[in-house]
Amino acid sequence: MSTPGMPRLPFFVYGTLRPGEHNHTWALAGRTVREEPATVRGLVLYEGPGYPYAVAGDGVVTGTLVEPDPGRYGEILHVLDELEDCVPGGTANVYERVTAEAERVGGGTERVWLYVAAPPLARRLCEEGTPIVSGDWLSRAR
Structure with a gap:
């Protein structure tokens, strides 16, 4: 559950939680009040075992800004x-939840939560991982 004092930010999702992807269907569908295209700068996307990892770097990741139903x-x-x-x-986290600035496709920015690879995994991905050059999980070569 949310921690007292923790901001209730929308989420930036960039992989299997995006609309049309399998985790969106069971985790988010029908539970949001807004879903819109967005990007986050300062990240590089890496291939994972059926899902991507975002790591700090010199890139732009494409995804969806998702605002949960307040209730x-x-x-x-x-x-x-x-x-x-x-x-x-x-x-022992695989991902860490951090804040970032998402750029809405229609203009403007918004503070969001997003999940990035935890430091040990991020180091390994930077050394030997396969980047998704486009920064867009949905446009990767399948």
């Missing part, structure tokens, strides 16, 4: 943290 925010936060193997403050 379901805590539920969605819990579901997404669990899906992303993210325990805030945990040491």
